[in-house]
Structure formats: C-alpha cells, structure tokens
Amino acid sequence: MLSFEPYEDPAYFGILLLGLLPIMIMMLYGHRSRIYENIISLFFLFLTFGGPSWHEGAALIVYMVYETCLTYFYLHYRKNNNKSWVFYLTVFLAALPLATVKISQQTTSNIPSLIGFMGISYLTFRVVQTIMETRDGVLKKINWVTFLEFVLFFPTISSGPIDRYRRFEKDYRSIPKRDDYLEMLSKGIHYIFLGFLYKFILAYFFGTYLLPQVEAAAMHARGGFLDISWPLIGVMYTYSMDLFFDFAGYSLFAVGTSYVMGIKTPMNFNRPWQSHNFKEFWNRWHMSLSFWFRDYIYMRLLYTFMKNKTFKSMTTAANVTYVLNMMIMGFWHGVTWYYVTYGLFHGFGLVINDTWLKYKKKHRESIPSNWFTKGFSILLTANLVCFSFLIFSGFLNTLWFK
Amino acid sequence: MSKKLFRIFGPIILAAIIVFLLLISPSHFGFGNVTAEIQKRASVSLAPRVLKNKRIKEVALKNNYVPFFGSSEWERIDPMHPSVLAEKYHRSYRPFLLGWRGTQSLTQFFVMQNITKEMKNKKVVISISPQWFVPTGARKDAFGFYTSQLQTTDWLMHENNSAMDRYAARRLLTMPSVTSDEVIEDAVRNVSKGKKLTSFQQLYVKTRQRILTQEDYFFCSLYIPSTNEKLVNKSLKQLPKSYNKAELDKLAVKLGKQNTTNNRFRIENSFYNNGMRKEIGRLKGFQSKESFLKSPEYSDFELLLNQLAKDHTNAIFVLPPINSRWQAYTDLKQARINEFDAKIKHQLKSQGFNNILDLSQDGGIPYFMADTIHYGWRGWLAFDRGVNPFLSKPQKTPHYKINPSYYSRTWQQATLQQLKNFN
Numbered sequence: 001m002l003s004f005e006p007y008e009d010p011a012y013f014g015i016l017l018l019g020l021l022p023i024m025i026m027m028l029y030g031h032r033s034r035i036y037e038n039i040i041s042l043f044f045l046f047l048t049f050g051g052p053s054w055h056e057g058a059a060l061i062v063y064m065v066y067e068t069c070l071t072y073f074y075l076h077y078r079k080n081n082n083k084s085w086v087f088y089l090t091v092f093l094a095a096l097p098l099a100t101v102k103i104s105q106q107t108t109s110n111i112p113s114l115i116g117f118m119g120i121s122y123l124t125f126r127v128v129q130t131i132m133e134t135r136d137g138v139l140k141k142i143n144w145v146t147f148l149e150f151v152l153f154f155p156t157i158s159s160g161p162i163d164r165y166r167r168f169e170k171d172y173r174s175i176p177k178r179d180d181y182l183e184m185l186s187k188g189i190h191y192i193f194l195g196f197l198y199k200f201i202l203a204y205f206f207g208t209y210l211l212p213q214v215e216a217a218a219m220h221a222r223g224g225f226l227d228i229s230w231p232l233i234g235v236m237y238t239y240s241m242d243l244f245f246d247f248a249g250y251s252l253f254a255v256g257t258s259y260v261m262g263i264k265t266p267m268n269f270n271r272p273w274q275s276h277n278f279k280e281f282w283n284r285w286h287m288s289l290s291f292w293f294r295d296y297i298y299m300r301l302l303y304t305f306m307k308n309k310t311f312k313s314m315t316t317a318a319n320v321t322y323v324l325n326m327m328i329m330g331f332w333h334g335v336t337w338y339y340v341t342y343g344l345f346h347g348f349g350l351v352i353n354d355t356w357l358k359y360k361k362k363h364r365e366s367i368p369s370n371w372f373t374k375g376f377s378i379l380l381t382a383n384l385v386c387f388s389f390l391i392f393s394g395f396l397n398t399l400w401f402k
Numbered sequence: 403m404s405k406k407l408f409r410i411f412g413p414i415i416l417a418a419i420i421v422f423l424l425l426i427s428p429s430h431f432g433f434g435n436v437t438a439e440i441q442k443r444a445s446v447s448l449a450p451r452v453l454k455n456k457r458i459k460e461v462a463l464k465n466n467y468v469p470f471f472g473s474s475e476w477e478r479i480d481p482m483h484p485s486v487l488a489e490k491y492h493r494s495y496r497p498f499l500l501g502w503r504g505t506q507s508l509t510q511f512f513v514m515q516n517i518t519k520e521m522k523n524k525k526v527v528i529s530i531s532p533q534w535f536v537p538t539g540a541r542k543d544a545f546g547f548y549t550s551q552l553q554t555t556d557w558l559m560h561e562n563n564s565a566m567d568r569y570a571a572r573r574l575l576t577m578p579s580v581t582s583d584e585v586i587e588d589a590v591r592n593v594s595k596g597k598k599l600t601s602f603q604q605l606y607v608k609t610r611q612r613i614l615t616q617e618d619y620f621f622c623s624l625y626i627p628s629t630n631e632k633l634v635n636k637s638l639k640q641l642p643k644s645y646n647k648a649e650l651d652k653l654a655v656k657l658g659k660q661n662t663t664n665n666r667f668r669i670e671n672s673f674y675n676n677g678m679r680k681e682i683g684r685l686k687g688f689q690s691k692e693s694f695l696k697s698p699e700y701s702d703f704e705l706l707l708n709q710l711a712k713d714h715t716n717a718i719f720v721l722p723p724i725n726s727r728w729q730a731y732t733d734l735k736q737a738r739i740n741e742f743d744a745k746i747k748h749q750l751k752s753q754g755f756n757n758i759l760d761l762s763q764d765g766g767i768p769y770f771m772a773d774t775i776h777y778g779w780r781g782w783l784a785f786d787r788g789v790n791p792f793l794s795k796p797q798k799t800p801h802y803k804i805n806p807s808y809y810s811r812t813w814q815q816a817t818l819q820q821l822k823n824f825n
Contacts, residue, residue: 002584028403178403186410193414209625220676 003051005118006158007199007253012047013192019043020260024185027262032175037149037261044154049117056117063097063120067127068147070094071134075142078134087135094131098124106335119158121332125292126151130165132296139165146172153265155257159250161268161288171263181262188259191252199249207242214238218399227399236390243389244272247286266291272385276377278346278353281385289329298325318354323347333392342392349384425613434619436461445498446485446630448476453500453509454550456516456615457622463520467498468793471510471706472529474503475722478670478772479630481637482654482782484789490638491645495793497527504544506534507702508573512549514709515557521715525797527789528706529720532694532742533775539698546579551586552618555611558589558599565806566708567593569701586610647787654779658769667727673773689734694742696815700749704808707753711802718757718792719750720785723765728774741818748821749813754802759788 004012019040026033049057074090098120104111130147133139142165150168176184217231251268258265266288275281282290302321304310311317323344330343360367390396424431434457436444441462444452452458463469470476470484476499479486484497500513510528514521534540554574561567571594574580580587589603599607640657642649662668664675678685710717721743724734743762750758761784764770772778777785805824807813813824 028407182403182406182410186406189410189414 002047003053004047006044006048006154007195007250015047016044016257020257023261027175027181027185028178030175030178032262041149041152041154045152045157048154048158053118055113059115059117063115063117063123064148064151066097067094067123067151068144071127071130071142071147072144074131075134075139078137082135087131090131091128094128095124102332103335122156122158122160122162123151125160125162125289126165129162129292129296132300133165143169153258153263155261156254156265159247159254161251161254161266162292163263163265163288167266168263176262184259184262184264188256191256191259195249195252195256197249198245198252203242203245203249206238207246211235211238211242215395218395222399232390232399235393235395236386239393239395240386240389243393244269273382274378275381275385276374277357277381278349278384279357281381282346282350285385293325293329297328298322301325315358319351322350322354326350336394336397338391338394338397342388345388345391349388425616426609427616430616430619434461434622436623438465440623440626441465441467442496443626443628443631445496446476446479446634447626447628448499448502448630449625449627450502450548451625453502453505453513453548454553455622456550456552456556456618458626459498459517460520462498463517463524466495468495468525468527469517469521470497470499470501470527470529471513472499472501472527473505473531473534474501475529475531475776476501477503477630478776478778478782479633479637480657480772480779480782481640482650482779482786483634483637484782484786486634486637486641487645487782487786487790489634490641493790493794501529502548504541505548506540506544507699507706508540508570509545509548511570511702511705511709512553512557514706515553518556518560518709518713521710522713523715525716525718525793526710527720527793528717529722530703530746531722531775532724532739534703535694535697535699535742535746537697540573540702542577545577549579550614551583552611552614554580554586554590555607555614558586558593558607559611561593563593563596563598564708565809566705566712566804568596569809570705573702573705583610650783651780654783655769658779662769667725667731667774668768668771669725669728669773670778685732687731687733689729689732692734693738695738695745695817698814700745700814701809701811703746703749704813707750707755707802707808708804710755711753711804714799716757716797716800717755718759718789719755720759720788721746721762722775722777723761723763723770723781725771725774726766728771729765744818745816745821748824749808752825753804753808754800756800757792757797759785761785761788 004015006012022036023033023040026036045060046057049060070090070093074087077086097115101112101116101120105116130139130142134142146169147165149172150163150165153163153168156163214231214234218227218229218235221227221229221231248269255265255267268286268288270284270287272281272285275284298321301324302317305317305321306314311320324347326343326347327340328343329346330340333339333342436458441458444455444458445462445467459467459469476483485499487493488496501510505513557567557570561571571590574590575587575594580590585603585606589599589607592599592603640653642653658668661670661672664671665679667674669678709715724739729736729739739762743760747758747760750756761781764781764784767780769779770777770781770784772781807824812820816824
C-alpha cells in the first residue's frame with residue numbers, strides 16, 4: 001500500500017510531477033479543470049491519509065463534516081443577527097477539536113490518536129479565519145465546494161502556509177495568462193529545487209548528521225551550573241539551523257507546488273536572519289502564522305481592550321496583548337513548559353522591543369544609527385532568536401529532567 | 403512558449419539524465435579508492451555507516467583485516483584491546499571491528515551479505531553476548547539502524563531458496579525497515595514462501611543493487627569518525643616494545659587499579675559516573691529473573707553459522723564473562739549463565755563449530771572486566787591469548803554439517819533436557 005508523508009520521499013516528488021503534468025499543460029492552454037484538480041487532490045490526500053494512516057483519514061472526514069456544518073450555521077445566522085456570544089461560541093466550537101488534541105497530547109489518553117490527524121492545526125486556522133471574516137461582514141457568500149478545496153488544498157495541508165479564503169478563491173476562479181503562468185511555473189520549480197537544498201541537504205546536515213552528536217556531547221557534559229556547556233551552545237545553533245532549513249524547505253515545496261497549480265499561496269519565510277529586531281523577525285519568520293495571529297488574535301484582543309477601556313494607557317494595552325498573543329501561540333505549539341516559556345520569551349521580547357523603539361523615536365538625535373548599530377542589532381536579534389529556539393526545542397527538558 | 407518551457411525544465415531533465423547515467427554506469431569514476439588510512443580508521447570506528455557500507459570492508463578484507471563480529475564490547479578501547487595489540491606487535495592480521503550497541507545475530511547476518519566473497523575460505527572472530535538471547539530477540543529499531551538496503555539486495559541476488567534464505571526472509575519481514583521499498587518487500591515475501599523472484603523483481607533488485615553499489619562507492623570514505631582511532635594511537639604508546647605475557651599482565655593490573663577507584667564493582671570510573679551512579683540503588687537485584695535460555699535469537703544465530711558453512715569460513719567463537727561483583731549485586735544467577743553456555747555450545751559443536759574460547763567463568767578475576775559485561779585490561783589479554791593463535795597459525799579445515807531444525811521454534815524454546823533432540 002502506497003503511503004507518504006508529504007514531501008518526504010523522492011517517490012512522492014515523482015508522483016507529484018506526474019500528477020501535476022496535466023495541470024501544467026491545461027494551464028498553458030488556458031484551461032483549469034476543477035474536476036481533474038479535485039481528483040488529484042483526493043488522490044494525494046489518500047496517499048497521506050489512507051493505507052496505514054486510515055484512522056487519521058477517518059478523523060479528517062469527521063472533522064471536516066463538523067467544521068463545515070459549523071461554518072455553514074454561522075454564515076446562515078450572521079445574515080440577520082450578530083450576537084457576540086454566538087460568535088464566541090462558534091469560534092470556541094471550531095477550535096475545540098484542536099484544543100482537545102493539544103491538551104490531551106500531554107497525557108496518556110488516546111484522544112490524539114482518535115480525533116487527531118496530521119495538519120489539524122492548519123485546517124483549524126483556515127476555518128476559524130473564515131468564521132471571523134464572516135462576522136466582520138467581509139465574507140457574505142461561501143461556495144461550499146471552494147471552501148472544501150481551500151481547507152483541504154493538498155500542497156499545504158500538513159503544515160501550511162495558511163492562505164486566506166478570499167485570496168484563494170480569487171486565484172482558484174481565474175486562469176493566469178500564459179506568460180504569467182510561465183512565470184509562476186518558473187518560480188514554482190525554482191522554489192521546489194531551493195527546497196531540496198534546504199530540506200534534504202542543509203536540514204539533513206544540521207538535523208540528522210550534526211544535531212545528535214552535539215546533543216550527545218551536551219548530555220555528556222552535564223554537571224555544571226544549570227548543565228551549561230559549550231556543546232549546549234552548539235545544540236542551540238545547530239537546532240536553530242535545522243528548524244529553519246527544515247521548515248523553510250517544506251514551505252518552499254508547498255508554495256512551489258501551489259504555484260505550479262496556479263495558486264499564489266503566500267510565502268512563509270523572508271530572510272528572517274537579517275531582522276533588526278523581534279518585531280521585524282515576526283514579519284519574516286513563519287509569516288503566514290504570525291500574520292494570522294496578528295490579524296485574528298492580536299488586533300482583535302487589542303480592539304476589545306480598547307473598546308472596553310480595560311487599560312488606562314494605550315501602551316499598556318498593547319503590551320499586555322503582545323504577551324497574551326505570544327503565550328497563546330506558545331500554548332498552540334503544545335501544552336508544555338518549554339513551548340509556553342518560548343511564547344512568553346517572545347511576548348516580553350516584543351514588549352521590550354516596542355518600548356525601545358518608542359524611546360528611540362523620542363530621542364532620535366542622541367542615538368546613533370550606523371552600520372555598526374545595524375549590524376549589532378541583527379546579531380543580537382539572531383542570537384536571541386536562537387536562544388528562544390533552544391527553549392522551544394525541548395532539549396533543556398531532556399537535559400535537566402531526564 | 404517552448405523556449406521558456408525548455409529554460410524551466412531543461413536543466414532538470416538534463417540533471418535527471420546525468421544522475422541516472424552516473425548511478426547505473428559500470429564505471430565508478432575513480433571513486434571507491436579506500437586508502438590504508440581510511441581502512442584503519444574504519445576498522446575501529448564502530449560507526450553505523452561502516453556497518454552499512456560495503457566498499458571499505460571489501461577492500462580491507464582483501465588486505466590483512468579480519469572481521470570481528472560482536473556488539474558493544476569493541477567500544478572498550480584500552481592498551482590491551484585486540485586492535486591495539488595487533489598493531490603494536492605487528493601481527494599478520496588486523497581486526498576489523500563490526501558491531502555496536504544493539505547489533506545482534508540478525509544484523510550481523512545481513513552485514514555478512516556484503517562481504518561473502520571476501521569471507522570465503524577465510525577466518526573470522528565472533529564474540530557472542532548472552533544479552534542478545536532475551537525472550538524478545540533482536541531489537542527492531544536497532545536492526546533498521548545498522549543494516550542497509552544494499553545488504554538486502556546483495557542477499558536477494560545470491561539467495562538460492564535454502565532453509566537459511568527462507569528463514570532470513572521471514573525474519574526480515576518482521577522488521578519495520580523492510581517496508582521502505584514495496585518491490586523489494588514483495589521479493590522478500592516471495593523468498594519467505596519459497597517462491598522464485600518474478601522477472602520484474604529480478605530486474606528491479608539488480609538495478610537497485612547497481613545504484614546502491616554506486617552510491618556506496620561514491621560516499622564510502624566520507625564522515626568516518628576518528629575518535630576511536632585516536633584512542634588506539636594513544637593506547638599504542640602505553641604498551642611495552644615487545645610482547646611479554648607477564649609484563650603485559652602487570653601493566654593491565656596497574657591500569658585497572660588506576661581506573662576503578664570510585665566504586666566497589668571494579669567498574670571503570672568514567673563508566674560508573676556516566677549514568678550508573680545515580681541509578682545504583684534501583685539496580686540492586688534487578689536481574690534476579692533474567693534468563694537467556696529461550697529466545698528467537700538462537701535461530702538468528704543459526705543464520706550466522708549457516709552463512710559461515712556456506713562460505714567455508716573458519717570461525718572462533720568467544721563466550722564473554724560477566725563482572726562477578728556486578729552479577730552478585732544484581733542477583734543474576736550463575737546457573738542462568740551456565741544454561742546459556744551449555745545451549746549455545748551444543749548448537750555450535752553439534753554442527754562442527756569447535757573453535758570456542760570460553761571466558762564465561764572468568765568474571766571474578768580482578769580487572770578482567772572494564773565494566774559490567776565488557777572486557778577490560780586483563781580480559782582483553784585473555785581474549786588475545788585465545789584469538790591470536792587461531793588467526794596467526796594455520797588451522798585445520800573445519801567440517802560443518804548444518805542442521806535446519808535449529809531454525810525451529812522448538813529449538814528457540816528448548817530447555818537443557820531437550821538438547822539431545824538436536825544433533
């Protein structure tokens with residue numbers, strides 16, 4: 001029985017190429033066959049969620065029926081009503097399966113294996129976002145087939161990037177001109193090959209070859225203050241490089257495949273290591289996720305705080321929201337001390353960052369800005385980020401408590 | 403349009419053609435040249451990639467290297483380690499150490515598949531661990547970690563539907579690693595059922611073998627860790643110029659004393675500190691129910707014997723001791739060890755494998771063991787005194803007679819009283 005995790009196996013790419021070939025030819029001749037695209041999508045979903053993973057496939061089907069009903073109900077309700085509590089309840093119910101899986105992952109219960117499946121987070125992001133935009137009144141009509149195609153879009157099913165329904169629908173309904181499509185095709189292929197370099201060469205080197213060695217060395221060097229050692233510093237940088245190249249590589253595959261299918265799925269990474277500060281970092285790292293959190297958690301929380309005048313000053317409100325926002329992101333990664341600490345680290349980091357930027361603005365004349373300060377800020381940001389990834393890696397948990 | 407398309411896909415198609423041609427080409431393009439330096443480094447590195455690799459072993463065994471099959475014992479490198487002694491005293495052979503933590507008979511059988519040609523009519527050393535022979539048998543994760551697809555394809559290309567091949571196929575099918583290639587999995591299933599490979603499977607396995615061999619040649623000399631080589635070189639300097647039994651024994655006692663000062667088990671200090679110290683309370687009496695009498699490992703071990711017989715390879719088998727202070731502390735009964743010795747010796751002798759070096763009773767000799775179950779200073783010397791003559795002097799041609807009933811579950815579960823049923 002053929003079965004693949006997306007983008008993990010050379011054979012997967014071979015099958016992908018074969019499956020996409022008819023789409024390429026049709027696109028070049030100005031056709032878009034929804035039927036063929038859906039058959040291919042189903043086929044690839046079956047490769048991932050069928051065979052030995054059939055229980056995940058079953059969970060996925062139940063989940064989709066549930067979420068579609070919920071979205072449909074809310075769209076219908078929103079036509080004539082707009083009670084806040086109904087909206088909150090709907091969002092809560094939409095996020096409930098994901099929350100249940102995330103919380104029960106830390107226990108011995110078998111709930112995750114029962115209702116969880118690969119990519120549940122990203123599907124939930126897409127659904128919740130659709131519900132929120134319905135409340136805003138931006139989304140008045142939803143085509144149910146397109147909704148399913150959007151949520152289950154196979155190139156991005158397992159780990160994003162997280163697209164937006166309206167953007168996706170626009171691409172999906174149109175056929176690019178031949179020259180535009182050739183441009184997209186060329187970009188898509190380029191992304192996929194850059195992904196090979198990232199994921200199968202660099203991430204392999206850092207993650208599979210180097211990381212176990214430095215981790216073993218760090219475990220061996222335990223005993224000092226907080227078990228800190230040189231190899232631990234090695235773990236910090238090696239893990240950070242592995243995390244970046246692995247995820248950026250995967251994202252390039254997903255975006256590249258989307259481009260070949262004529263869908264401009266948003267990019268996930270934009271040279272994050274050259275950020276001057278945390279704020280900029282989150283505009284360059286896992287962008288589709290941080291923009292999702294910005295638009296659907298940060299902005300909304302801040303708006304609510306301001307409307308209810310929860311905090312006297314605007315600055316306090318913004319700061320509290322930063323910390324809450326990043327803490328929720330931490331919890332989303334998983335209910336463990338290291339994910340939550342990672343979230344808080346970035347939350348407080350953003351607060352300090354914001355305070356400094358405001359201070360700098362006020363004292364613009366007295367604070368120098370030159371190549372040195374810029375270089376220094378890039379270096380500082382990159383190192384702090386790597387440190388936060390060391391927390392995120394969970395290796396400290398192994399180092400201290402295992 | 404076609405111009406643009408060619409610009410997009412031309413390089414990919416070209417690259418694919420070049421890579422494919424490189425991989426199936428009969429020429430190795432100058433790769434696979436294994437220098438003496440690499441052979442030496444690989445022979446003591448114990449790295450999983452050396453176990454999986456074919457080319458280095460092929461070259462090394464054609465020179466004067468002899469395979470030493472075993473598991474974690476090879477890791478305890480001190481001046482009396484066989485690799486150090488062989489180099490220092492200019493023996494006619496050099497050990498090629500094969501095995502690491504978790505390698506068992508089944509892994510070693512597949513490691514042999516890459517070097518059957520080089521083993522023909524030659525000698526090998528096999529160090530057996532009683533700890534392999536637990537009721538659960540070979541560890542599945544370890545098997546996948548230490549074996550390679552090239553070993554499977556090599557084996558499939560020369561299997562001839564013997565009892566050995568069918569049993570090996572059945573065992574391989576229980577390992578998760580086999581599922582990585584559907585066609586090969588089906589081919590193995592055919593062998594397990596006593597069927598021939600289909601012509602498609604033949605062609606596929608042959609092509610895969612070719613590609614994997616080529617990859618093996620390309621990458622064989624890369625990333626071989628030199629940690630152990632450095633340890634060997636350091637140890638060489640500690641040995642006296644010429645071999646002298648009494649003098650070496652004195653040195654062994656001295657080194658043993660120096661290195662076992664922080665515990666009452668005469669376990670090497672660093673080993674004891676590294677994880678054992680914290681657990682020591684919990685380990686008291688933990689082996690009171692341990693037994694090595696019933697295990698699927700006995701049939702996996704038969705695979706090794708069968709392969710040796712097939713290649714007319716002369717082997718010496720070493721039965722290791724257990725640190726007797728440790729044994730008493732953890733309440734491992736001597737009767738359980740003796741049972742194991744009797745059963746494994748029966749399996750060996752009844753089939754004509756008579757070169758057995760039994761050190762299993764020597765665990766009480768001070769500084770014989772470096773830790774709980776691994777040879778150290780004086781243990782290595784005893785090991786050498788038994789193995790060196792076997793390798794250095796000409797030996798009588800052995801006459802093996804393989805008995806396929808050792809592949810049965812009855813044998814795996816046999817008690818001492820039932821040994822006489824197997825002859």
